[in-house]
Amino acid sequence: MLLSTIGIGEWQLLKWTNDSQNGTQTTSVLSKTPARKHANHMENREAVRCFVESLPKLPSHYCRSSTSRLYLQSDIKSFSHLYGIYKEYCTTAEIKSVSIKVFKSVLNEMKVSIFHPKKDQCDVCCSFETGNLQEEVYRNHIQKKNEARNEKETDKVNALEGRCRVVTVDLQAVLLAPSLLASSMYYKTKLACHNYTIYDLGSGEVSCYVWHEGEGDLGSSNFTSCISDYIEKTTVDGDKVLIIYSDGCTYQNRNCTLSNALLDLSVKKNLTIFQKILEKGHTQMECDSVHSTIEHALRHRSIYVPADYVNVMKNVRVSKPYKVNYLDNTFFKDFSQLNYYTSIRPGIKPGDLCVTDLRVLKYNPDGTIQYKTRYTEDYMDFPRKARCSGNLTHRITPLYNGPQKIKASKFKHLTELKKVIPPDYHGFYDGLLHE
Template sequence: MRKDKERQGRTQISQGLNFVKEFLDRLPKMPSHYCRKDTHKLYLEPMFQSYADIYREYSSVCEAESKTKMSRTVFVGELKASNISIFVPRKDQCDLCCEFSQGNADETEYNQHRERKEYAQTEKAKDKEAYGHDGRTKVLCVDVRRVLLASCLKASALYYKTKLQVHNYTVFDMTSKDVVCFVWNEVHVEGGLNASEFASCLVSYLEGSVDSFDKAIIYSDGCTYQNRNRVLATALRFFCVRYGKTVEQKILERGHTQMEDDSVHATIVRRLKNMDIFAPLDYVNLIKVSRMSPRPYDVRYLTFDFFRDFEKIEEGAIKSIKPSKEANVTNICAFT
């Protein structure tokens, strides 16, 4: 009798663990936007804000489906073992600085890192000051915000439904404070995000204001598939040759990429709080009214025919941006 009870108990635990895995498999996930090159973690959509939130949902599903419910400790342990997180990593969280603060990083490497960080931020401040009233030089910062989801509703039953990923590429003019947001959803691109999509947005912005400047200085983070790649370099070269302009691209130090356009994202997030999104166009309307002063954001909703494939350019194409033949050399901080 005792052995039967022990066997039954082991069976229940096994079934309970299997259902935890099944429950986690049901949840829609997405890769980290900022750190996809550095981590294989998957992140739950932003409906859940804490372990308590997701465990509460798990408990209600167990009750509804008459499943054995495991303890919160076991549940969270399985969540971590599955490499799933509810916390989206911040792009400005510096791994090296965190390691140094804990005594796990080389001091020489850390000091060089700090020097690069301070140099990059000082360079940006100098450009803003030097060209702020120049009239013929644009100082811009560009970034693509974290992935938005459509629909995005507060009803928990809709969490399990497939959603469209919506992207917002932002161009911020540091002098005029004008902002252009290029918004599109995954339906209008093939094979996922790639460098040509971001290059298309930036070149379109430059072409739209080509008569108002002779030189553009563009600041960005060092995300490889967005900003530090030969496709974008080729696209900017294509623009410069075609229109007789000068473009400088400057890349901030990893982990310290705070830029003026961060305020755009923060404003949109505040506006989005407690609002329901039913379709991608709802984001367009929301972003338009997120700022009133000095001017509303200029929002451009893109479809598939907007994007250009700069990878197919052959004449004048840049074959490589690496300053060295050594593997893994990507510490490029500027292009002209």
Template sequence: MCQNLNIRIHIKNKERARKEKSEDKELCCKGDIQMFTVDLQAVQTIPLLSTGANYFKTKLCVHQFTIYNEFDKNVNCYVWHEAEGGMDSNVFTSCLLDFLEKLEDKSKPIIIYSDGCCAQNRNVTLSNALQQYAITHHAEIQQKYLVVGHTQMECDSVHASIERKKKGRELYVPADFNTVINQSRLSQPYRVNYLKHTFFRDFSQINYLKSIRPGTKKGDPCVVDLRALKYTLNDGVQYKLCFDEEWNILPHYKLRPQVQHNDDLVIPGLYNQPLPISKRKYEDLQDLKRMIPADYHSFYDNLPTQ
């Protein structure tokens, strides 16, 4: 009986989240809001070779973070490999904030849909950065999270088209993956941002929030229970545990006037140098060079190693 009840609640939450997204999409099509969906593509491994001899070799991991504009269908792809950046919250925050800062129109409310992955989309680092953005630009931003197991979004079609274009091809270096992305939609090509370690920023000095947990004591709701967050100039950071409830102020929010009025706040770099790969991976990549054209060998020779 209890299991059936949980299933019904899960289905209800899924349908409500889909309804919320559909309603926001209508507002976006009318031009009332700006709406984006964001997601990380499955990890790519480079080099991608047709020969089976490389199967047991460790390869370089390449990451691709997708931002899909629901209004004009433009797609921004942020691409980096593991020697240039990691997979922590500062990395994903750097990508999203770079995109938001480049928006031509910052006056309309912004709604961002994603899954609930804590490292990418539901963490205090991103929330602090979005609150700083809301204050600096007098903007309103909402993050909305789809239900686990039902996170299909427009980004998925982007990833699928990239995978189709990649099929049957050999990719020797990460830049070859950028070419695949550029060719995956000819009518409106995806925009590729190929990132170096100098791109990523450290947002830890922004501290409106110590935590985005909506509760303060044992038994209270946790971060994974959040369904939506809202960032505004005057009302702080607010949350919802379900889409039908009213907005509530996060208990850990603290307005900091010295940050609020500092429009020249400089966010330091996250890395001082490229990230070293493991010795074993470096050796495997060196061994794989015999299957790669010589023009690409210098890329692997210059990778930092432990």
């Protein structure tokens, strides 16, 4: 009964029985072995935690307010890539590695994920597929997606036929400098570089606005500076309608700073501007093809400084090369000084419509903004009226007084990485301001 129930060997049973009869104080194999295995298991899990903690991590760039999950820097491409780095770490540290299953469970406990492009999957669709969402909510979501898609296709046809100008705008996933294949790179924080892309659906022309965190951050005035510069430079006599498609990122696309700037341009240029927001989780646009082309060109390519990204972008497309603007801190303007509208929220009372419910914003040359929460609805006026309507003249001041400081820990890591960077590039990193 003991052999079949407990599953111990006969020699272990005899030894246990003899020791008990002889009065020998011996710890039972039944209690000692599981305890030792458990202790070893916990030590191995703790080693995984130490490894993961040694890797640089970032909060979600697109949903910081709704999740505490952290993401590994984008130079780690996949889970198998990460597990391979971990195996090398164990070999160097002379410790035993855990299985892939255990490794993944530790990552989940720590709320750490591999970086993935933001448009890979739709949360609403995934929730419905797993049975965690009501069918009515899902069908309403799909209907909104189709409305946005149909609207975009119609506008694209009109753009190709010259009836209006239509552009899509999006921020590429963060790029890191330096970006090399050296194993030491994975344990160091690097300089974040940003590419704000504007794609003209009628002409196929692409404009990229590129900067790094030593020159500017990711505030609403930064993105507003880019789109304002683009409109100022590309609008010609005869243009009457400009349509801008984007995702619904609030600090990037749905905010009062950008809306006031677009309204200001609408009045100055006598240009009706439409800002149209695609449905969350289904925001694939022509900008994505630009980002994919750039990322493909960067495969197995060494990037030593941010300017290397600019060189790649300029040469990645032979016909109609991308227009790349490499920005410094002097480019960015403080558009928060425009306060024609103090809010673009379509509701006033608690429970009313919010900014995230907006789908279309129409900026009129008469100094007013109208909105829609569904593409199939009629335009409505905001409950709050514009200030100085019809007389919009403001002087915009610079956003920064000079280059921006990076964290002291990041500067230390970049200094340590100079050992894998050619000496010609050291001066760039030495010149970065830091805390």
